[in-house]
Amino acid sequence: MRTHLVQFDIAWEDPPRNFDRVRSLVAAARVESGDMVVLPEMFDTGFSFNIAVTADRDGQSEAFCRELALQYGVFVIGGLTAIGPDGRGMNRAIAVSPDGQVRARYHKSRLFPLGRPSESECFSPGHGVSAFEWNAGADVIRVCPLICYDLRFPEVFAEGLQAGAGMFVVIANWLEHRHVHWKPLLVARAIENQAYVFGVNRCGRDPHVAYLGGSVAVDPMGITLAEAGSEETIVSAAVDLEALKTWRTKLPAWKTRGGW
Numbered sequence: 001m002r003t004h005l006v007q008f009d010i011a012w013e014d015p016p017r018n019f020d021r022v023r024s025l026v027a028a029a030r031v032e033s034g035d036m037v038v039l040p041e042m043f044d045t046g047f048s049f050n051i052a053v054t055a056d057r058d059g060q061s062e063a064f065c066r067e068l069a070l071q072y073g074v075f076v077i078g079g080l081t082a083i084g085p086d087g088r089g090m091n092r093a094i095a096v097s098p099d100g101q102v103r104a105r106y107h108k109s110r111l112f113p114l115g116r117p118s119e120s121e122c123f124s125p126g127h128g129v130s131a132f133e134w135n136a137g138a139d140v141i142r143v144c145p146l147i148c149y150d151l152r153f154p155e156v157f158a159e160g161l162q163a164g165a166g167m168f169v170v171i172a173n174w175l176e177h178r179h180v181h182w183k184p185l186l187v188a189r190a191i192e193n194q195a196y197v198f199g200v201n202r203c204g205r206d207p208h209v210a211y212l213g214g215s216v217a218v219d220p221m222g223i224t225l226a227e228a229g230s231e232e233t234i235v236s237a238a239v240d241l242e243a244l245k246t247w248r249t250k251l252p253a254w255k256t257r258g259g260w
Contacts, residue, residue: 001136003036003169004029005215005235006043007228009204010173013053015044019064021232029234031072033098034136039065039078040171040202041091041148047173047206048081049122051089056080066100073098075134077145079171082107084124091123093145093171095132103132108147109156119149129156131163139241141166141196148172151185157193161254166220166244167196174201176210183216183227191222194247194254196239203230220247 006025011017026037041047044061045054056062061080069076076096084090084107091108107126111119131144144160144167151170160168168189174182182201190197196219203213217225217237225237248254 001034001036001134001139001141001239001241002032002236003038003198003217003239004031005038005198005200005217005228007040007200007203007213007215007235008232010040010043010046010202010206012206013045013048013050015061015064018044022064022068025232025234026068026072029236031074033073035072036075036077036134036143036169037068037072038169038171038198038200039076040200041079041093041173042081043078043171043202044080046202049089049117049119051081051083051122054081055083055089057083062094062102065094065096066102069096069098070100075103077169077171079147086124089123090126091119091147093147095130095143095145097132104130104145106130106145106147108150110149110153112149129160129163131160131165134167141239141241141244143167143169145169145171148174151189151199152181154189154192157189161193161195165193165195166241167198167239168193170197170199172199172201173211174214176212179212179214182214186216186218187222187224190218190220194220194244194251196220196244198237200235203232220244
């Protein structure tokens, strides 16, 4: 079971261009049937609050994730903007299985309070985590997708742990000037939950801020499996279910953390 984190410089509010860039990067990677491909938060438009332009009303971004999953026979996680019941946007992560079916839709629960406007002025928060089963042959692991600012809140991860997660996937547009926090928080969440934590961040810049990438795969003991620099790339790492089970059995702190 291998995960591929697609780190790229997202074109501002230009879904077709971003679809083409993802296709090019994935085509150059060693992606095999049953693997997982992960795209950043709002991979189709960048972190824009221009909901009238960026919302996936016609479903083209979700359709692209389905297309990618069907083409390679893989699971795909990606972020996009949906419209919530109150008319504001919803920062959404979707997980698609190799048959093109959406297995999970998660809406970012912790909205970024800084900026003008703030995320909460334009987006509605989600409530509760969503998890799905990633199966490759006889191997199965429960995966919980989360989004960017969620990373700062261990209680969100604890909720995912209670939902049975052995792996967390954090999709992000994590800013350059707070980049020093990115990897330490991912490692901390892995250690706390004795789970795989994979974080994919964009690189490059949008019209307002810059991003340093640094997409990283962390194992349940907090050890870095693979890590990117600031360039466009794909970070690939394997998930070892036996190693996860062995560590959780040897030191079952995760049960206490989950309140079990």
